Amino acid sequence: MPDVMAYIDGSEFTPAACDYAAWASQRLNKPLSFVHVLEPQRYPSEADLSGNVWLRSRDSLLQELASVEERRNRQALEQGRLILHVARERAMAAGIRAPEVRQREGDLVERLHELENEIELLVIGARGERHAAQTSAVGSQLERVVRSMHRLILVTPMEFNAPESVLFAFDGSATMRQAVTTLAASALFQGLPIHLVMIGGASDEHWAQLDAACDELAVAGFTVYTAIRAGEVEAALHRYQAEQHIDLLVMGAYGHSRFRQLLVGSSTARMLRTTRTPLLVLR
Structure with a gap:
């Protein structure tokens, strides 16, 4: 059954997106799920340093750099799990029963397209993590989502107010x-x-x-x-x-x-x- 799905990234817009998603889930009487996407351009899934000719003679340094990249990716995954955990707890406190959490890796729009048949309403913040501090900026990812998704999309501001009109x-x-x-x-x-x-x-x-x-x-x-x-x-x-x-x-x-x-x-x-x-x- 299609449900209400909220994309969250840990930005300042995430709490309000969680609250609007919970509001919509209750009004529609639909299950709620949260999705966090780990994008490769921000957190490379693996380090490929083979092209660094000038480093080839420094095997120990290469190993150290690879280890740094591995830790960075692992930390990003853990950060995403924490974001999902907090969102789930927030929704449950708002009265949502057993919201689902999902973590994906790859391009945001591609991952949402894979989930499209499971979505009735997509909730997403007006600005993402990379634009949260720029109140006049709109996340480029949001524009891509709006243009490409064939579902209802609720774009949320930074603060939640239950709609009355x-x-x-x-x-x-x-x-x-x-x-x-x-x-x-x-x-x-x-x-x-x-x-x-x-x-x-x-x-x-x-x-x-x-x-x-x-x-x-x-x-x-x-x-x-x-x-x-x-x-x-x-x-x-x-x-x-x-x-x-x-x-x-x-x-x-x-x-x-x-x-x-x-x-x-x-x-x-x-x-x-x-x-x-x-x-x-x-x-």
Whole structure:
């Protein structure tokens, strides 16, 4: 059965990612698992010093260097196990029963793809270990994950706040209409008010698209608010979010018109960089 999976790396964003994953697991009534990936570019799995011609006459030094690399890799593995252990304890303290932990080695995106059939919702921090101290940076790994994974992805900020309202950036596309159907059938946001917001002109066509989406969510039991705002998508969404005190943003990974530009290419980094609340990316 697909479950809620949180990728954790020990950065400052890891505690909040754990908490949002536990929150989602409870709301969806799905098992929770944590995964930590040991990436070879950061922690080489083995030392290959054969190309160092100038060291070949120093066998003892070569052996010492190889031993250092081995210890470094072993320490990285132990660090990953500790990160997973602490995450598991944190989730259990939040009420999760027996969360699973997994440790993998290799490329992050490749390892997540191997697990994709087991994932319903992937939770990941907005910035990773190498970017945690740079509040204006977005982890390059996160961009790769968002572009390549075909699952719901919840990108989390540094602090956890249980969501009490949702802003759904709706553009009227077929993809977003399907996303409305997905959300209507999901328990993730049950009981939370949803704001359907379209950025553009207040035409009859746009209102009709919003009304149809609103009706579908209302039939599923949601309290729904609709709005059309003018301006640049990113600024207009953040402005509406601040006005209404909304603490979770939902967007499609791909849509049409200006929405499509938000989560493709460099605009992905811009949107993820400026949000201070969790962002659920729909595929």
